[in-house]
Amino acid sequence: xxxxxxxxxRAARPGRRPSKPPVAQRRRxxxxxPAPEGRVFLYGLHPVEMALxxxxxxxxxxxxxxxxxxxxxxxxxxFPVEPQLVxxxxxDARVGADTVHQGVLVETETLTTDRMxxxxxxxxxxxxxxxxxxxNVGAVMRSAVALGADALxxxxxxxxxxxxxxxxxxxxxxxxxxHVEVVNLARTLNALRDDGFTVIxxxxxxxxxxxxxxxxxxxxxxxxxxGKGLRPITRDACDxxxxxxxxxxxxxxxxxxxxxxxxxxxxxAMPAADGSA
Numbered sequence: 001x002x003x004x005x006x007x008x009x010r011a012a013r014p015g016r017r018p019s020k021p022p023v024a025q026r027r028r029x030x031x032x033x034p035a036p037e038g039r040v041f042l043y044g045l046h047p048v049e050m051a052l053x054x055x056x057x058x059x060x061x062x063x064x065x066x067x068x069x070x071x072x073x074x075x076x077x078x079f080p081v082e083p084q085l086v087x088x089x090x091x092d093a094r095v096g097a098d099t100v101h102q103g104v105l106v107e108t109e110t111l112t113t114d115r116m117x118x119x120x121x122x123x124x125x126x127x128x129x130x131x132x133x134x135x136n137v138g139a140v141m142r143s144a145v146a147l148g149a150d151a152l153x154x155x156x157x158x159x160x161x162x163x164x165x166x167x168x169x170x171x172x173x174x175x176x177x178x179h180v181e182v183v184n185l186a187r188t189l190n191a192l193r194d195d196g197f198t199v200i201x202x203x204x205x206x207x208x209x210x211x212x213x214x215x216x217x218x219x220x221x222x223x224x225x226x227g228k229g230l231r232p233i234t235r236d237a238c239d240x241x242x243x244x245x246x247x248x249x250x251x252x253x254x255x256x257x258x259x260x261x262x263x264x265x266x267x268x269a270m271p272a273a274d275g276s277a
Contacts, residue, residue, distance in 0.1 A: 040110050041094060041164045043101035045071060050172030051106055052077050057175065058109040063091060068103030095164055110162045111174065113181040114151070116188070122150035122178070123217065124267055125197070129185055129224040129234045130158035131255055138169025139256035140223075141177050147263040151178035153220070155185050189237035192220055199238045202262050203230050204252060206243035210262060213242050215270045221262055226255050 035041045051057050062083040091105045126149045167174045182188040189199050198216030224230035
């Protein structure tokens with residue numbers, strides 16, 4: 001009798017219940033997402049669909065329930081590796097029983113962030129100044145893609161790593177959005193200004209309402225963390241500081257909600273790509 005590889009589940013045989021892959025020793029990363037070093041577990045039908053469609057993704061394993069496999073095949077997806085049938089509770093054990101994984105889990109290498117050269121043709125860039133919560137960053141990425149931003153700029157430190165939690169909140173945007181990490185955000189913003197970008201910072205103490213925003217044909221919108229907001233060095237790197245005025249009794253928004261409104265208003269105020277108003 002041959003011994004199975006410890007990380008590889010046996011394929012389910014027709015007419016039998018799905019096999020239960022044994023648990024390998026794994027390192028726990030942020031967000032309760034256990035995966036080997038340098039890899040991440042993605043879950044949920046839409047994030048997994050986007051990951052499988054991304055040619056830059058290196059997929060190592062796909063674990064699915066029977067229902068999830070059928071739903072993925074209905075979407076006409078090509079599987080780079082053969083899906084392996086498992087029970088829902090096997091996925092629960094890896095991502096938590098309260099996680100909405102929809103019966104699918106993919107083990108993949110984390111994506112490599114893009115270089116600054118990826119911004120050469122970008123018109124609208126969203127920058128986050130030390131926003132650390134993966135739910136917020138994922139939601140911001142989703143909004144950035146939906147509202148037509150070309151790229152996301154984050155700091156190497158004080159930013160969340162790619163996890164299943166972030167990817168699920170992003171609903172596939174992790175695999176759709178150009179993402180550049182930089183060591184020094186203020187220095188990068190100054191370099192982008194020299195390159196023709198208008199840099200607009202959003203802060204509750206901004207001297208002007210966002211309705212008075214004056215974006216250029218190429219614009220960077222900068223948002224800070226909740227509570228601290230933009231750091232002074234980041235504010236100094238902005239051409240214009242604006243605020244969101246709330247008409248209701250609550251005067252501030254969650255950073256992901258603020259990103260939605262700010263991206264929409266700044267995007268509408270930007271000149272057209274051909275330079276017309």
